[in-house]
Amino acid sequence: ELKVEQNPLFLSMQEGKNYTIYCNYSTTSDRLYWYRQDPGKSLESLFVLLSNGAVKQEGRLMASLDTKARLSTLHITAAVHDLSATYFCAVDRSRQGGSEKLVFGKGTKLTVNP
Amino acid sequence: DAGVTQSPTHLIKTRGQQVTLRCSPKSGHDTVSWYQQALGQGPQFIFQYYEEEERQRGNFPDRFSGHQFPNYSSELNVNALLLGDSALYLCASSLVGQTSTEAFFGQGTRLTVV
Incomplete structure (x- = not known):
């Protein structure tokens, strides 16, 4: 059974600081997703990582994927308050192209303090 | 371009009742997946x-069923709602x-089950 583990589950950081969220998964998969969720809201797609060594950046967030280590990281640079949210990684279990049966981690609740 | 739309946004039901939730996919998409997200947890397929x-089906009992229409909506x-069915769908x-x-x-x- 595929398991996805994120750590930390809770992260409180100061504005301007850097930090990394880790996502480990238990079985082979070549597709990993990062989502952001604000309280009471739906999931907003941040990154789709499709191959080993993939690195994507958007603003202060950068995600990477190491399929050999079954590890993805979400790095936050110079955090700002607007980044406060819960971040989920999800791994695609599907073996059929294009469809997703996503297995999610428990999420990392990020709070950025002034 | 309309994204994925769901209705209703909020619902309160009593234990033992039945509920129907609706989803219209993003334009051009043909596959619909449903997830349950309990409070403080990641979504489950x-x-x-x-x-x-x-x-495909996740580990949910037969009380959960679905349908997809020719226009791809679902x-x-x-x-037989249980209190434990309270969640964001x-x-x-x-x-x-x-x-x-x-x-x-x-x-x-x-969905809130009381």
Whole structure:
């Protein structure tokens, strides 16, 4: 059974600081997703990582994927308050192209303090 | 371009009742997946519909059933509601055959069972 583990589950950081969220998964998969969720809201797609060594950046967030280590990281640079949210990684279990049966981690609740 | 839309946004039901949730996929998408997100947890896959048939199913009891219509919209039905069914129900749409496609999520339906 595929398991996805994120750590930390809770992260409180100061504005301007850097930090990394880790996502480990238990079985082979070549597709990993990062989502952001604000309280009471739906999931907003941040990154789709499709191959080993993939690195994507958007603003202060950068995600990477190491399929050999079954590890993805979400790095936050110079955090700002607007980044406060819960971040989920999800791994695609599907073996059929294009469809997703996503297995999610428990999420990392990020709070950025002034 | 309308994204994924779900209705209703909030719902309160009594134990033992039945509920139907609705989802319209993003324009051009043909696959609909349903997820249950309990408070403080990551979303869990319920099932997926493609070509009006259930294509994949997660570890949910038969009380959870669904349907997909020719226009690709979908319904999630839950019978004999339990208090533990209280959650945010998310619908995601995607396109079969596109290996790089990502799932787009709707705003969710908050179901409260009392």
